[in-house]
Amino acid sequence: MPSPQPATDRRLELQRAALASLAGLPAAVQEVGRVFADAGHELALVGGPVRDAFLGAVSHDLDFATSARPEQTERLLRAWGDARWDIGKEFGTIGARKGDVVVEVTTYRTEAYEVGSRKPAVEYGETLEGDLSRRDFTVNAMAVRLPGLTFVDPHDGLGDLADRLLRTPAGAERSFDDDPLRIMRAARFSAQLGFDVAEDVMRAMAAMAPRLGIVSAERVRAELERLLLSRRPRRGLELMVYTGVADVVLPELAALQHTVDEHRRHKDVYEHTLTVLEQAIDLETGPDGPVPGPDLVLRLAALMHDVGKPATRRFEPGGGVSFHHHELVGAKLTSKRLKELRFDKQTVKDVSRLVELHLRFHGYGEGAWTDSAVRRYVTDAGHLLERLHRLTRADSTTRNQRKAMRLSAAYDDLEERIARLREEEELRSIRPDLDGTAIMEVLQVPAGPVVGEAYRFLLDLRMERGPLGEEAAREALLAWWAARPA
Incomplete structure (x- = not known):
């Protein structure tokens, strides 16, 4: 077994990647750095773009921190760019564009939630190091001063990046108390980057999870979306469940753990759900396919498809377990939860419909469906048909290879019949012969x-x-x- 790569070697790799990425920054970035320097102000590239540079990626979201106050920033960006906007001015942020380069420049600041408030209060800071100390995680608390490209890393974010670890610059509980949304960001970055979470961060997530109640549903939803659309959503979701964050944000997912049957009369619904999510992601297509990934609707449907099971579980005589009509109960629970998280109406409608329909296929293999049944299947699914195909296939997590092959063959047959009827009858637009x-x-x-x-x-x-x-x-x-x- 190969020995772990030494930390110094990983640091050198990251530094080489950063040099290559930063060398690829547009000339306009250096130019804006000189504009601020000539006016006597500091300007530094901060946060995600710096982290991504060390990971070998060029970020198109260019965030900067500056010693200039918003009014001064606005004046300098007006001179530099082709267009500017001040929609974030109350938080100290001014945006601008020059050609294809879009920048957001924020005055050094500190922020925390006031008691009883759902919005963070903002106070301006004086130094770049002070600004970095209030960032969420050390890997996001690195900066590059412009125009000289001087690297600033007061909290050893580079070391944590090399160790693939999420750690807070300040104490984790204090950090999460200042901005509870960072609890969700911990789960999101764990999923996006594939990083572990420091033990004190994990403990703070568990202790501070109720503080998420003061954060607006829209902000929580935005973090959950980013988590679900990441490469490893399972990792972030498991962290949420383990720390109790899911009890606050997505209690239906956490509740699936309670369907574990000590007598093993039924599969673990929680583990099954996470596997279905992974399998659904594997079935997403490229940009020219019918379900281009990452697809939020499909992923939400996979995550929520069995949330009706805890409420419908029944132990039957003879030792069996049933979940009658769990798809209908699950669809209602899904709609309620997504509305509370302020998802848009179409997403709520589509995801709930997929949850409602996810069992419709079962029984096809036992007896031949009539053409009428196939038409109804297609018509009921409507524009969600391709997603329903993938959700249904992903829902097979049996370890019985013969059963898995039988289900797959039955669904292959159904798709072939749908394709044949579609050619003959234009199934997508079924209407009566008379209007x-x-x-x-x-x-x-x-x-x-x-x-x-x-x-x-x-x-x-x-x-x-x-x-x-x-x-x-x-x-x-x-x-x-x-x-x-x-």
């Missing part, structure tokens, strides 16, 4: 509930028989009308 206007004309009735009733009859008929043609649909409609009670 509302034609129905009113045939039945000689005005617009109203009866037209909707007739429309649903014709749609059901279309599902059952496939395309009828206008004449056959007309005859069927008249027969239905004649047999309908007055």
Whole structure:
């Protein structure tokens, strides 16, 4: 087994990567550094762009810290750039653009949440080192002074970067008390970077998790989104559950642990859910495919698909376990949670619908579906069909290879039938053979509930028989009308 790479070697690798990345910065970045220096102000590249440079990546989000006050920054950026904006001025941030280069410049500051407030209070600082000390993690508390490209690292962020460790510049509890959202950032960066979390950080996450209650739902949601869209979301989610953060932010996920059956009559739903998430991610496609990754809707649906199980678990006579209608209960729980986290309406609707439909396929392998059942499957899924395909496939986590192969073959068959029917019938746009206007004309009735009733009859008929043609649909409609009670 190879010995671990010495820390000094890792540091040298990181430094070489940083030199290459910083050499690739646009000329406009050095230019803005000179503009501030000539005016007697300090300017430094800070945070994520510096961290990413050591990881060998060139960041397009260029964040700077400066000794200049916002009004001075605004004046200097007006002289430097083609456009500027002051939407973050109350927090000391001014943005500007020159050509394709976009920068955000923030006055040195300290910030903390006031008692009873959901927004951080901002106080301006005097030094770059002081500004870095209030950052969330040491790997984000490194800076490069401009225009000389002098590296500043007062908290050994480079060492933590080499050790792949998340540690806070100040004491972890104090840091999280100042800004509780950093608790979510710890989980997010663990997922994004694949880093471990220092023990004191983990303890502080557990102790301070209730403080997340003072942070706006929108800010919490934004961090959760970034976590889910990262390369290793499972890592961050497990950290949230282990520290109790999920009890505050995503209690439905934490509750899945309670379905563990000491008699092992059913699989571990929590572990199953995290595996389904990983398998769904593996089924995402490239940018030209039907579900380009990372796909937030698919990942949320995979994460939430079984959240109805704790409420529906029943131990049956004979030793079995059932979760009847857990998909319906789960869809309601999903909708409620995503609304509370302030997800947009379409995301809430789409994710909840996928949770509701995720069991629809089961039973296909046991008995042949009619063409009508296939049409309904496609129509009910609508624009979510490709995601439903992937969620359903990902939901198979059985270790029984024969069962897994049987499920996969059955779904292959269903997709082939969908493709064949789609060619024949344009499944994506299934409509009755007569529209509302034609129905009113045939039945000689005005617009109203009866037209909707007739429309649903014709749609059901279309599902059952496939395309009828206008004449056959007309005859069927008249027969239905004649047999309908007055």
